[in-house]
Amino acid sequence: MNEELATLLEPVLRDVKATCAVRVRVREEWDAAVGGLVMLYGPDGSGAGLVPRFGASDAEQVADFADQAQDWAVEALCAELKPAVWPECPEHPDAHPLAAGVVRGVAVWSCPMSRRVVARVGELGGPVSGVVTS
Incomplete structure (x- = not known):
């Protein structure tokens, strides 16, 4: 994985490792239509691609990756x-997930109802475990 892409993905993957109940495998792949993309695979083998949005700021790119990882x-x-x-909204448990976005040039997770920022992307709580990189 190229260094720039790895740097932008690192906080998103940290949040997935720390707070998602599903173990994820991460792999870089090539797609003729979009070029390089990172694939996330679940235990059942199903996967989804995280596609870079060219021309976006670093914070926008991190938020985009967080949004795609959420899907x-x-x-x-x-x-x-x-x-x-x-990720579950701490203000409204069992109601809705947090939303990824950019606030003052920083990628954050916030409550979509109150708009209160809960954490920077990459700083969600919990022990870090669960990602297998291949």
Whole structure:
């Protein structure tokens, strides 16, 4: 994986490792239509690609990757018959996930209802474990 892409993905993958109940495998692949992309695979072998958005700032790119990883996580959680909310909003448990976005040039997770910032992307709580890179 190229260094720039790895740097932008690192905080997103840290959040997945720390807080998602599904173990993820990460692999860089090539797609003729979009070029290089990173694939996230769940235990059942299903996967989703994280596609870079060229021309975006670093913070926008991190937020985009977080949003795409969230889509993967929800599908992977459903496949594992687990509650399909990731990352869970601490203000409204069991109601909705946090939303990824950019606030003052920083990629953050925030409550979509109150708009309160909960954490920077890469700083969600919990022990870090669960990613297998291949």
